[in-house]
Amino acid sequence: MKERQLSVHEAIIWGTGVLKEIGIQTSRLDAELLLSHVLKCERAHLIVINKEKLTHDDLVIYRRLIEDRRRGIPVAYITGFKEFMGIDFIVNQSVLIPRPETEILVEALIQRLKGVKSPKILDIGTGSGCIGISLAYFITDSSVYATDISSDALAVAKTNARRLGVEDRVFFYQGDVYDALPDEYKGYFDVIVSNPPYIPSVDIKNLSNEVKSEPALALDGGKDGLRFYRKIIAGAFEYLKKGGLLAFEVGYDQAQKVKSMMMSYSVDIIKDLAGIERVVIGRRIS
Numbered sequence: 001m002k003e004r005q006l007s008v009h010e011a012i013i014w015g016t017g018v019l020k021e022i023g024i025q026t027s028r029l030d031a032e033l034l035l036s037h038v039l040k041c042e043r044a045h046l047i048v049i050n051k052e053k054l055t056h057d058d059l060v061i062y063r064r065l066i067e068d069r070r071r072g073i074p075v076a077y078i079t080g081f082k083e084f085m086g087i088d089f090i091v092n093q094s095v096l097i098p099r100p101e102t103e104i105l106v107e108a109l110i111q112r113l114k115g116v117k118s119p120k121i122l123d124i125g126t127g128s129g130c131i132g133i134s135l136a137y138f139i140t141d142s143s144v145y146a147t148d149i150s151s152d153a154l155a156v157a158k159t160n161a162r163r164l165g166v167e168d169r170v171f172f173y174q175g176d177v178y179d180a181l182p183d184e185y186k187g188y189f190d191v192i193v194s195n196p197p198y199i200p201s202v203d204i205k206n207l208s209n210e211v212k213s214e215p216a217l218a219l220d221g222g223k224d225g226l227r228f229y230r231k232i233i234a235g236a237f238e239y240l241k242k243g244g245l246l247a248f249e250v251g252y253d254q255a256q257k258v259k260s261m262m263m264s265y266s267v268d269i270i271k272d273l274a275g276i277e278r279v280v281i282g283r284r285i286s
């Protein structure tokens with residue numbers, strides 16, 4: 001029997017229904033993102049081609065992607081891209097998918113670095129590179145040094161730096177926290193920034209399947225989730241200039257705890273759109 005051809009509109013309705021059935025809250029958005037990926041067009045363009053029929057091949061691919069999504073794979077891993085700060089970042093399963101909350105951290109730093117000439121920025125646990133690379137992208141006289149323990153993550157970050165044309169100002173080091181940084185960078189940085197793994201180890205098993213498809217290395221913050229903040233704060237004294245900024249994204253109940261570890265800093269806390277204390281920024285005062 002000849003398969004009935006679906007229009008773009010019908011394909012979106014079908015995909016949305018499949019995803020909604022298993023409780024995906026962003027079902028319509030996800031269906032549209034997947035279809036625009038298959039059709040290689042902007043999501044906004046789908047409305048323009050609403051009535052056009054999908055080719056057989058496109059329909060087969062779209063069905064497969066909807067099925068992947070139904071099995072709990074995040075859209076960003078299926079399409080290979082995630083938008084962050086208005087820029088498209090390449091992602092795969094070796095990196096955390098950039099989150100909108102993290103944009104608050106980047107925006108706060110862009111604000112505070114206005115007037116600082118050629119800032120030197122250290123991004124610890126860079127993952128996809130979304131923090132360091134977007135800072136390099138928007139602060140055009142900055143130099144960014146990005147570390148990660150995972151060579152697979154660094155491969156992704158390097159590709160992103162190249163694609164976005166900032167590879168001559170972003171330098172990568174493989175190692176845990178400060179381990180791979182040469183000694184010459186002691187006292188060198190105007191900013192140390194990190195969105196480290198911050199989920200307490202015991203809570204990892206309770207995460208949604210979707211989050212569990214992200215690398216454990218990017219999520220697990222040790223017994224109380226604060227392991228990396230301790231390490232980063234302990235070393236920051238050596239690497240950060242006096243008057244420099246130490247900035248973190250934190251988990252939902254961690255801001256005050258992290259603040260209390262930052263004794264020699266004057267600290268601001270910024271909430272996210274859900275009202276959760278999400279960003280901790282300290283200026284080194286002694």
Ligand code: GLN
Pocket residue numbers: 095096097098099102124125126127128129130131194195196197198217218219
């Ligand atoms: N810095 C990256 C991000 O903010 C990776 C963070 C991580 O893997 N914990 O997305």
